[in-house]
Amino acid sequence: MANIFAFAECRGGQPRKVALEAVTAARNAADASGGGEVHAMVIGAPGIQSVAAELGKYGADVVVVVEHAALAHYSPEVATATVSARLAGGSYRAAFFSASAEGKDLAPRVAARLRTGLASDITAFELTAEVLTAQHPAYIGKAIATVRLTGKPALVSLRPGAMALAEAPRNPRIETAAPAMDPAAARVVVSAVEQRGAAKLDLGEAPVIVSGGRGLKEAANFKLVEDLAAAFGNAAVGATRAVTDDGWRPATDQIGQTGRMVSPQLYVAVGISGAIQHLAGMRASRVIVAINRDKDAPIFKVADYGIVGDLFEVLPSLIEAVRKARAEE
Amino acid sequence: MAMNLSRHYFYAPANPPTNLSERGSQLKIAVCIRRVPDTEMRFAIAADGKSVDSSGLKFDISDFDGYALELALRLNEKQSPGEVVAVSVGGDATPEILRKAFSIGADRGIHLVSDPVPADGFAIAGALAAELQGQGFDLILFGRVATDTGNGTVGPMTAELLGLPCVTAISYLEISAGKGTAHRELEGATEIVTFPLPAVLTIDEGIARARLPTLKGIMAAKKKPIDTRPAVLGPSALTIERLEFPPERAAGRIVGEGADAVPELIRLLRTEAKVL
Numbered sequence: 179m180a181n182i183f184a185f186a187e188c189r190g191g192q193p194r195k196v197a198l199e200a201v202t203a204a205r206n207a208a209d210a211s212g213g214g215e216v217h218a219m220v221i222g223a224p225g226i227q228s229v230a231a232e233l234g235k236y237g238a239d240v241v242v243v244v245e246h247a248a249l250a251h252y253s254p255e256v257a258t259a260t261v262s263a264r265l266a267g268g269s270y271r272a273a274f275f276s277a278s279a280e281g282k283d284l285a286p287r288v289a290a291r292l293r294t295g296l297a298s299d300i301t302a303f304e305l306t307a308e309v310l311t312a313q314h315p316a317y318i319g320k321a322i323a324t325v326r327l328t329g330k331p332a333l334v335s336l337r338p339g340a341m342a343l344a345e346a347p348r349n350p351r352i353e354t355a356a357p358a359m360d361p362a363a364a365r366v367v368v369s370a371v372e373q374r375g376a377a378k379l380d381l382g383e384a385p386v387i388v389s390g391g392r393g394l395k396e397a398a399n400f401k402l403v404e405d406l407a408a409a410f411g412n413a414a415v416g417a418t419r420a421v422t423d424d425g426w427r428p429a430t431d432q433i434g435q436t437g438r439m440v441s442p443q444l445y446v447a448v449g450i451s452g453a454i455q456h457l458a459g460m461r462a463s464r465v466i467v468a469i470n471r472d473k474d475a476p477i478f479k480v481a482d483y484g485i486v487g488d489l490f491e492v493l494p495s496l497i498e499a500v501r502k503a504r505a506e507e
Numbered sequence: 508m509a510m511n512l513s514r515h516y517f518y519a520p521a522n523p524p525t526n527l528s529e530r531g532s533q534l535k536i537a538v539c540i541r542r543v544p545d546t547e548m549r550f551a552i553a554a555d556g557k558s559v560d561s562s563g564l565k566f567d568i569s570d571f572d573g574y575a576l577e578l579a580l581r582l583n584e585k586q587s588p589g590e591v592v593a594v595s596v597g598g599d600a601t602p603e604i605l606r607k608a609f610s611i612g613a614d615r616g617i618h619l620v621s622d623p624v625p626a627d628g629f630a631i632a633g634a635l636a637a638e639l640q641g642q643g644f645d646l647i648l649f650g651r652v653a654t655d656t657g658n659g660t661v662g663p664m665t666a667e668l669l670g671l672p673c674v675t676a677i678s679y680l681e682i683s684a685g686k687g688t689a690h691r692e693l694e695g696a697t698e699i700v701t702f703p704l705p706a707v708l709t710i711d712e713g714i715a716r717a718r719l720p721t722l723k724g725i726m727a728a729k730k731k732p733i734d735t736r737p738a739v740l741g742p743s744a745l746t747i748e749r750l751e752f753p754p755e756r757a758a759g760r761i762v763g764e765g766a767d768a769v770p771e772l773i774r775l776l777r778t779e780a781k782v783l
């Protein structure tokens with residue numbers, strides 16, 4: 179009965195959704211491989227211990243709390259040393275990270291330090307006593323690789339949103355641990371974290387994404403896209419590279435091969451042609467709606483529902499209709 | 508392809524940095540590049556069921572590695588004359604992409620021979636670290652992620668093996684007096700990160716769009732040297748068991764034309780797709 183490790187990413191003193199996903203995955207892995215314990219680690223400024231209850235709700239038996247005044251922001255070197263020390267000291271069967279910006283930074287460093295295998299950015303997995311097999315989108319999502327890991331612990335980073343949260347409540351034991359290196363000795367230092375737009379939903383977490391392309395003609399017309407997103411209420415705004423290149427939207431809104439890869443419940447593509455590089459980032463969405471005046475636009479090949487027409491005519495009535503539908507709920 | 512500097516927030520200081528290394532202000536930069544199938548092409552799964560059938564495919568430098576190369580060239584244009592070395596682990600066709608890097612502006616190449624290229628990024632990182640160790644590079648640049656593997660692991664793993672400071676997925680860079688400041692885009696936030704040189708960086712798209720080879724560059728590329736050595740691979744713990752196409756999306760439909768189609772769309776989103 180081996181224990182499973184989960185790295186629980188926090189920001190601003192709160193566990194991120196991806197932290198709960200990592201704990202859920204670790205819980206599943208522990209239960210499927212003989213019922214070991216789930217040990218979740220949090221690193222942060224003094225007070226971060228308060229997230230323990232939330233991690234317990236998703237199945238953490240132990241929460242390892244690493245608090246230090248210099249660790250309010252992510253420190254790649256301190257996190258690598260501290261996670262590696264914990265993994266080297268326990269006989270963990272597997273360790274779960276998120277394939278978030280932070281987890282993608284941390285997991286490979288830990289894998290290299292421990293000389294163990296890492297399955298990166300996976301969407302599903304199966305764990306036995308001997309091997310871990312996992313599904314990983316490769317070739318910009320055009321193919322799915324099934325990878326097999328033999329190292330112990332087997333390291334995994336989970337694609338955000340791929341793991342459905344499941345509660346498995348318990349009252350976790352708290353263990354405190356010191357950082358495995360002096361934060362003052364770190365060479366790489368995060369000096370600030372600047373929040374983009376206060377309450378905006380992140381593309382990776384939003385259930386609905388409304389995305390605009392060059393068909394909007396100019397930056398000011400993105401108001402229509404924003405209004406549609408606001409009508410849904412739970413939507414984030416995305417864009418094509420044509421649009422971010424022209425500075426109509428920030429580069430961080432870009433969806434596609436060289437931007438964000440997203441898979442919301444609903445993706446609404448407005449004035450987007452559907453270039454292969456754009457499809458790479460959104461074709462895994464559950465439901466796709468496209469609005470384009472060109473009936474032959476490639477976006478209609480992946481869209482579940484399409485409206486052929488002028489977006490400047492369609493959007494105002496769609497915004498109204500979505501508002502009404504939401505009000506009726 | 509047009510480069511729009513203002514949009515990419517790229518900044519290199521007007522005053523050359525000081526105390527960078529014994530070479531004064533010159534930067535010695537390695538750019539690790541990977542040969543990948545052209546992402547616009549359709550491909551078939553090979554008979555082994557584990558890899559892509561490469562027959563008839565075009566190959567190129569992976570997107571983000573192109574941005575890394577561009578960044579290296581721009582840093583050296585501002586702070587010349589340094590050196591930009593392209594390094595790649597791969598089989599017989601690898602010199603092709605090293606020459607492409609030359610035609611864009613890299614000065615020389617290192618081909619670490621391994622055929623096949625291992626699936627475990629750690630094995631590749633081992634070969635790169637063994638080669639780059641102790642060569643006096645100020646910066647070792649990687650793509651944020653390779654377009655074929657989709658892993659994003661080789662850069663930070665190499666940094667770890669070399670014991671060098673590392674910042675991943677950077678969208679902005681400023682270098683001055685042997686120190687760097689980079690930005691990383693997190694979900695919903697930007698991280699401002701400082702680090703000393705030498706360092707390993709992995710490059711996101713926002714930083715610099717790749718330039719195209721020039722005729723002059725293509726001519727010069729023929730004379731630039733490639734060192735060829737066997738790759739000293741690190742150990743592998745990861746193998747690929749299967750490669751498959753994801754299930755096709757069920758054929759969609761055109762609901763209608765213009766604003767008149769909106770009520771039907773709403774009905775379908777509610778009753779059929781159940782997303783509203």
Ligand SMILES: Cc1cc2nc3c(=O)[nH]c(=O)nc-3n(C[C@H](O)[C@H](O)[C@H](O)COP(=O)(O)OP(=O)(O)OC[C@H]3O[C@@H](n4cnc5c(N)ncnc54)[C@H](O)[C@@H]3O)c2cc1C
Nearest residue numbers: 391392393418419420434435436437449450451456471489
């Ligand atoms: C290496 C590389 C990486 C790339 N990475 C990305 C990436 O990550 N993400 C990305 O998006 N792109 C990427 N691209 C760019 C991509 O190839 C396309 O150029 C881009 O996606 C096109 O954006 P678009 O659909 O907004 O513009 P267009 O292709 O110009 O399409 C505009 C669409 O709007 C429609 N339209 C116009 N007016 C109206 C109207 N009034 N009403 C309704 N419809 C209208 C038109 O019919 C057309 O279909 C990449 C390219 C390369 C080479």
Ligand SMILES: Nc1ncnc2c1ncn2[C@@H]1O[C@H](COP(=O)(O)O)[C@@H](O)[C@H]1O
Nearest residue numbers: 539596649650652653656658659660661
């Ligand atoms: N075979 C290789 N040779 C040289 N560099 C590589 C190789 N494979 C990966 N890299 C580098 O590592 C980055 C990340 O690759 P990956 O971890 O496979 O996503 C790439 O963008 C390259 O910069």
